[in-house]
Amino acid sequence: MFRSSSSRNPTLPRRMPAWLVLSPWFVVACALLLAAVVLILDFRDGRKETEITTRIYLERGASLIQAFEATLQTGMGFRWTDEELQGVLDGLGTGPDVYYVAVTNEQGHVLAASRPGMSGTDLLSPEEMKSLRPVRKIKGDVRVFQPEDGEAVPVFQVYQLLSARQYAERLHGHMMMGRGRMARGEDGGRPLNAQRLVAFVGYDMTSLFAAQRQDARRAYVHWAVLAFLGLVGLLTLFLVKGYQRSRRLVQETSAFSFALIDTLPLGIVATDEVLRVTTFNPEAERITGLAARTVLGRTLADALPGLWGVVRESGLLKEDTPAREHEVRCVFGQERRIPLALNAVPVTTDEGRRAGWTLTLRDLGEIRRLQAEVRRQDRLAALGSMAAGVAHEIRNPLGAIKGLARFFREVSPPDSEEARVADIMTQEVLRLDGVVGDLLELARPDRLNLTPTSLRDLVDKARRLVQSDMDKHGVTFTCDMPVPCPVISLDADRMTQVLLNLFLNAVQAMPDGGLLSVRGRMVSASPGDDGDGGVRNGDEFVLDIMDEGEGIAADKLQEIFSPYYTTKPKGTGLGLSLVHKIMEAHDGCIEVKSEPGRGAMFSLRLPVPVERTTEARDGGQS
Known part of the structure; x- marks a missing residue:
């Protein structure tokens, strides 16, 4: 993937889907809630299955016992043989899952049973029989039946108290055919027809327990799979969160790298x-x-x-x-x-x-180019020093020439050619003396006489000095200064020279009249300053001087502060160089903005110390 450099703010990858930014703990809570719901449903299903199975066994057991009672009731007028009674019990014991059908007395002794070998044995102990409390209502419980010749078998035992005494008498008459101890009524010290009989139906639960164990194994597998999936999901979520953090770090690093590049x-x-x-x-x-x-x-x-x-x-x-x-x-x-x-x-x-x-x-x-510019500046500095020395040497002969020109002017007739030539000599000597003075000023070391000075007073003083030139060219003057106007430590004479030079340049740029505007403003060094008037380190006072002249071409803006560079036929090219030098001596600077045909604006930027004072609020327009 290639990245274009035209994008200053690199485009980061799309955001991830919302489901990927969920908190892992939220997902864990949802998983635990789902597991709890599944556990409750499994528990309810198990209980419901147990209840249904119990009800089925009770209903089937009740049906068999009722059938047994009905059979005995049907044969009330006859004597039952052993084979007939055993046949009834055997017939009842052939039902599905029926392990045995037995009739016991109150002590749990089996009087008759469908399963071979059970008759004459104790199905339950007397204490267990008392705990069962058999009544006419069908009851059931789970027991473990231990046959004498085999393994223990879990059975669901349905039991009910037989209702009629004649059933016992019928069994008693049947048992009197020579059954030894039972026939003689020696069980428990009471004859058989005097005891209450209990019918038991035992259902083999081996297959049911096997099915339940299989269901339990399936449930365990289900839970293991669910736990495994939950663990995988949790690990996946943490991996996704780690991926998100890594991805965000890569995005931030990439954005930083792209911005840096x-x-x-x-x-x-x-x-x-x-x-x-x-x-x-x-x-x-x-x-x-x-x-x-x-x-x-x-x-x-x-x-x-x-x-x-x-x-x-x-x-x-x-x-x-x-x-x-x-x-x-x-x-x-x-x-x-x-x-x-x-x-x-x-x-x-x-x-x-x-x-x-x-x-x-x-x-x-x-x-x-910068190296060449430095070398050029060094050459100009050396040339300026040499020119200052030459200018100093020129001043002496210029004074002599000026004196001779005045002498010839005095001795010549007023309207003679000699007087005119003497006047020209005097004017040129004065012009050369001004150039020499500017050269010496440019080469002179910066020695400032700093005093607290009101910028409003300096602007007004410079305006008065050029008022005659403004009137001559039809130039109007406006000044907009802040209230209060700052009082800054500066060299008043040097700064007056700066303003005077800029004002004269502006007037000369508008020979047919125009507007010369001066505007003062505070510039705060702190972004978002609320303008409460407090001065902070780095604050500046900016004085904008604007004219409506012809303007300056863009290719000439970088040269106007160079010595001897001028666009005026009679200019020396040293005025703006002096302005630049004086501003630097005050730790300030000068900036220029101009477009051909739209005038020019020179901005003087002066640092404002924190401990400065301000003049009274006496108005801001002049």
Whole structure:
């Protein structure tokens, strides 16, 4: 993915879906709630299944006992043989899951049973029989039946007290056919027809318990899968949160890197492992004169052949080439030959794989221009010092020439040619003396006589000095100063010289009349200042001087403060140089804005100390 350098604020990837930014603890709470619901449902299903099974066993047991009672009642007028009674019990015991059908006395002794070997045994102990409390209502419980010749079997035992005494008598008559102890009524000390009989139906629960165990195993597997999925989901959520944090960190780092690359004063050209351009910052656009969209995605040799040729010839992409800047001259476009400080740095991954290159381009043209400007300023300073010395030497003969010119003017007739020549000599000597004075002023060391001075008074004084010139050219004057106007420590004479020079330049720029405006304003060093009048370190007072003249061309704005530069036929080119020098001596500066045909504005910026005083609020217009 290639990134265009025209985007000052890099576009970050889309935001993640809302479901991915949920809190992990919220999801955990939902999972626990779901698990609780599933657990409750499983518990309810188990209880419901147990209740249904119990009801079915009770209903089936009640049916068998009722059938047994009905059979006995039907045969009330007959004597039952052993085979007939056993046949009845055997017939009842053939039902599904019926393990046994038995009739016991109150002590739990089995009188008759469908299962072989049970008759004559104790199904339950007397204590257990008392705890059962059999009545005419069907009851049931779960017991473990232990046969003498086999393993223990879980049974659901349905029991009910037989209702009629004659049933016992019928069984008694049946038992009197020679059954030993039972026939003689020796069980419990009471005859059989005097005891209450209880019918038992036992259902084999082996298959039911096996099914329940299978259901339990399925439930355990279900819970294990659910727990595993919950754990995986929880881990996934934490991984997603970690991914989000890493992604946000990468986004912030990328945004910072892109912003840094965009604002660096170095041209950055980054490539991948096949030298395809992936990054091209604004400074690289300025140096090469090429737009990023025409370079990104293309190979270095195709997009920047001039740069590629220099890189290849200098061997910057070789492994053994040290990482240092190389001064080269590179051709971009048709005729743009630019001196550059070029460096190439390999981009290597943590695994040691070469992922590309980063080329840095530093424009040496601007540096060399500044170096040339410094050398020129040094030459001008030396020339100014020499000119000041020459001017000092010239002043003596100029005084003599001026004296001779006055002498010739006095001895010559008033209207003679000699008098006219003497006047011209005097005027030129005075002009040269002014130039010499400006030269000496420009070369003189900065010695200021600082006193607290009202800027309003200085502006008014300078206005009075040029009032006659303004009246002559039809120039009107306005002044807008803040209330209160600051009182600043400065050299009043030097600052009057600055204002006078700028006022005269403005008047001369409007020979046919116009408006000369002066405006004062405070500029706070703190952004968002509420304008409460308090002075802070770094605050400045700005004095704007505006005219409606012809203006200054853009190519001349940088030269107007140079010595001897002038656009006036009779100008010396030293006035604005002196203004610039005086402003720097006051730790201030002068700025100019102008467009041809729209006048010019010179702004004097003076620092305002915190301990300054202000004049009284006496109005701001003059």
